[in-house]
Amino acid sequence: AAKASGRNCFSYFTPCLQEEALRRQDVANRLRRALVAQQFEAWFQPIIELASGRVVKAEALLRWQHPELGTIAPGDFIAVAEEIGLIGDIGNLVFQQTLDVLEHWPTGQISVNISPRQFISGDCRHWPQELLERQLPASCLAVEITEGLLLDERPLVVNTLLGFHQAGVEVSIDDFGTGYSAMSYLKKFNIDYLKIDRSFIQGLATDNTDRAIAEAIIAMAHKLGMRVIAEGVETPAQLELLREAGCDYVQGYLLARPLPREAFLAFLRQGGCA
Ligand code: C2E
Ligand code: MG
Ligand code: MG
Numbered sequence: 104a105a106k107a108s109g110r111n112c113f114s115y116f117t118p119c120l121q122e123e124a125l126r127r128q129d130v131a132n133r134l135r136r137a138l139v140a141q142q143f144e145a146w147f148q149p150i151i152e153l154a155s156g157r158v159v160k161a162e163a164l165l166r167w168q169h170p171e172l173g174t175i176a177p178g179d180f181i182a183v184a185e186e187i188g189l190i191g192d193i194g195n196l197v198f199q200q201t202l203d204v205l206e207h208w209p210t211g212q213i214s215v216n217i218s219p220r221q222f223i224s225g226d227c228r229h230w231p232q233e234l235l236e237r238q239l240p241a242s243c244l245a246v247e248i249t250e251g252l253l254l255d256e257r258p259l260v261v262n263t264l265l266g267f268h269q270a271g272v273e274v275s276i277d278d279f280g281t282g283y284s285a286m287s288y289l290k291k292f293n294i295d296y297l298k299i300d301r302s303f304i305q306g307l308a309t310d311n312t313d314r315a316i317a318e319a320i321i322a323m324a325h326k327l328g329m330r331v332i333a334e335g336v337e338t339p340a341q342l343e344l345l346r347e348a349g350c351d352y353v354q355g356y357l358l359a360r361p362l363p364r365e366a367f368l369a370f371l372r373q374g375g376c377a
């Protein structure tokens with residue numbers, strides 16, 4: 104059907120919409136084939152604890168190893184994967200590859216991103232049970248969710264989050280400060296970490312507003328018993344300001360890029376020095 108309507112691509116009213124629909128259809132087909140061909144991989148970006156200077160955590164980040172196009176970052180295909188209902192399968196792959204790395208690193212913690220649709224589909228509900236079966240402590244795992252999800256009061260969302268918490272899996276709010284920030288949810292749910300969005304870190308050393316926002320997030324989180332991870336740290340000046348502000352953990356290209364599994368394990372063996 105998509106192909107047949109392709110002729111009308113230059114129709115006066117909806118040219119871009121149809122081109123976009125065709126592009127999405129094409130990406131969808133490629134994604135289905137990529138899943139079968141096992142082209143999805145989790146990469147791991149180290150997270151450093153500022154107090155000790157050690158790599159104590161990492162974030163699992165999805166990559167698509169395309170035979171011709173090379174490594175593709177998730178921004179280009181996650182939305183389509185969600186739309187066509189493939190995000191659950193891809194998310195479970197990331198989780199399985201994370202468990203494999205944790206078996207080599209039982210003292211670390213790896214956080215896995217869960218998109219709102221993936222969360223609502225319930226495909227991740229069994230994760231705490233699976234940790235148990237692999238004899239890994241639940242605290243090895245953290246899940247990263249976004250603020251928008253916490254406005255969803257459906258029982259599935261509330262119960263899945265409660266299930267994670269009761270099992271001992273930690274919960275992070277990703278991209279904190281960019282969503283609805285209807286902070287009342289901080290009272291309702293047990294949140295362990297706030298991740299300050301990269302957009303606030305970028306201007307940290309040059310923009311007084313960004314700096315004030317970052318400092319306020321850190322102070323608020325600590326008063327509420329949460330810890331803070333700054334993402335997208337790229338310069339020594341940003342790192343220094345975060346240290347002064349009492350930030351707990353940092354993640355960013357300054358310290359390390361996301362690394363394929365083997366490179367990440369090698370990085371840990373070298374004591375976490377790039
Ligand atoms: P995110 O969870 O906020 O992940 C952080 C993003 O910032 C990653 O992009 C990471 O590579 C990038 N990053 C880290 N440090 C720096 C830095 O110093 N500078 C800059 N410019 N970027 C930095 P990535 O890997 O392209 O992922 C983009 C988004 O895709 C993620 O944002 C997350 O929302 C989503 N995502 C990634 N993996 C998964 C997954 O397995 N499942 C789901 N549902 N979503 C995922
Ligand atoms: Mg994340
Ligand atoms: Mg983030």
Ligand code: MG
Pocket residue numbers: 278300301334
């Ligand atoms: Mg982000």
